[in-house]
Amino acid sequence: MAAYTDIEVSELESSAKGARYVLSHGGRHYEANATVVELLRTLQSHADETEAIADYAARSGGRYSPDEVEAFVAQRLRPIVAGGGAGKSRQFLYERELLPARAIDRLSDALAVMFTPWVMAVTVTLALGADLWFMLTADNLLRVDGGVSIYGVAGLMVFMCASSMLHELGHAAACKRMGVAHGGIGFGMYLTFPVFYTDVSRVWRLPRRKRLVVNLAGVYFQCFILAGLLVWYYAGGASDDVARYLILTMNLGFVLTLNPFFRFDGYWIASDALGVPNxxxxxxxxxxxxxxxxxxxxxxxxxxxxxxxxxxxxxxxxxxxxxxxxxxxxxxxxxxxxxxxxxxxxxxxxxxxxxxxxxxxxxxxxxxxxxxxxxxxxxxxxxxxxxxxxxxxxxxxxxxxx
Known part of the structure; x- marks a missing residue:
């Protein structure tokens, strides 16, 4: 049926014992097993839904009656075509797109080269190595100047927003490098946290290893900022309080972002590392x-x-x-x-x-x-x-x- 031909089927790499698939339609994605995919392909190959249901029930060898198949189609597959279903859970209490995909396409295309393996290896090794040395040797590491002015707070907010936007561009560029399209960049409220986000839902079509790269891409891009701050700090004789404070802020941001319990990057990294969607x-x-x-x-x-x-x-x-x-x-x-x-x-x-x-x-x-x-x-x-x-x-x- 024409109504079902727009549903795309991709294999989902997971830790499940049986084969799992992703059904994609209208920007929404649904997990399915081999039985559901076989039914969907039967519907796609017939011009009439009733004939397709009867054909599938007959080929099931008595496992499913036409009425049971009809009930399943009505409950699970028709809502996908109609744009409903439970394929995309609402992650944010509030969300609004700030930059559509077309606004960042050229930039994400240009930045995709940063995912060349040797560039990633050198950047991460140097940035994290220098960061670890900073943590071990910096004087007055956790001292915070109580006399921070309103200009300092405003500057910190601008820095955090700029760093977060680069983080999101990292996710978008990683999608391009891995061969899938990305959506737009937006702002949302997750529980009590205001956050930026990038629509990377199409990565479910990728193997787990490539999904992990996309999930880590935001922190990877922020490693460039971290490296610059560390150069600033040591170039100033390891006495620049502003650089020290910004380095600490970035590290605290990494801890929050890589937390596997909130639905930030760490959650999706854990999901793909374990091979368990949702x-x-x-x-x-x-x-x-x-x-x-x-x-x-x-x-x-x-x-x-x-x-x-x-x-x-x-x-x-x-x-x-x-x-x-x-x-x-x-x-x-x-x-x-x-x-x-x-x-x-x-x-x-x-x-x-x-x-x-x-x-x-x-x-x-x-x-x-x-x-x-x-x-x-x-x-x-x-x-x-x-x-x-x-x-x-x-x-x-x-x-x-x-």
Whole structure:
């Protein structure tokens, strides 16, 4: 049928025991097994859907009736053609494209040469080697000057935005080097984190090794900035506080970006290294299944992870426990501790600000910085709660309206 011929089928390299595939349609991507792909190809080869369903049921040797095949097509394949389905989970609470793909095509084409193997090897070795030496030998490594001015904060924000944009260009250029198209660069809110992102969803068609290169490409491009900062630092006699502070900022950014629990680069690196798409969802499936089994409740559908190879299964078991423990720590300890600290300190800081303003005095920048940063983070927590609860509220309101 013409409706199904636009669905592209690519082999998905993963740790699953059986063959897995990616179905691509309208910029959305869906994981499928060999049985679904066989059904799809039957639909693509027939002019009439009813005839295709009957043909597939007959060739299944009695495994599936025409009614069962029809129900599956209606539930899983027709929504793909219609542009629905669950192929692209919503990663961000808010997202907006800033630069369409066509705006960065020429630049990503030109930068693709940076993924020549010897260039990557030399850059990463020198940058990380010098960075390690900096960490081991720098004096007053973690000292932060309390007298940072508003100009310093503004400069730091500009630096972080520029570094992040280069990071995203790295992902786009890696896509070009690996032979797939990239989408645009945008801005989004992930939980309480404002982030830039690049649409690299087409990398699911690539082998795992190439997907890993794309996932690491952002940090790799930032290694060029890191190398420049290290040259600046040592050229100044290892005494430049601005260079030291920016180097520390970049390293902290690397730690956050490569965290395998938040859905940043580290998460996708872990997903491809383990060969498990939808890593977070799969880990929740496993924890829920184990909990039901422990309570001797109906187990439901067998978790995807139990169909992996033995080594991947053990690694995923460790990851599933670790990621759920980490997210529990973040949501039930780190965020409540911030709110408690905010409730304890903010009233006094606000009172100090009012006193300064009431007496016609300019408040210290450190006081303004603390107040503004706390209010911004509080606003992001509020936005996260609203964004996460909105689908639940819509679902509840919809169920009441029936």
């Amino acid at each position: 890593l977070r969802q799969r880990s929740r499936e496993l924890i829920g299944w184990a909990w039901r089994r422990l309570r001797r409740k109906p187990e439901g559908t067998r978790p995807y992870l139990l169909g992996l190879s033995r080594g991947a299964k053990w690694l995923m078991g460790v990851y599933a426990v670790a990621v759920n423990a980490f997210m529990g720590f973040y949501f039930f300890y780190a965020l409540p501790m911030f709110l408690w600290s905010f409730a304890q300190s903010f009233p006094a800081e606000a009172e100090r600000l009012i006193i300064y303003l009431g007496n016609g005095m300019t408040p210290p920048f450190s006081l303004l910085r603390n107040i503004v940063m706390q209010l911004l983070f509080l606003a992001m927590i509020g936005y996260m709660i609203w964004g996460l609860s909105r689908p639940l509220w819509k679902k509840y309101a919809g169920s009441r309206g029936k």
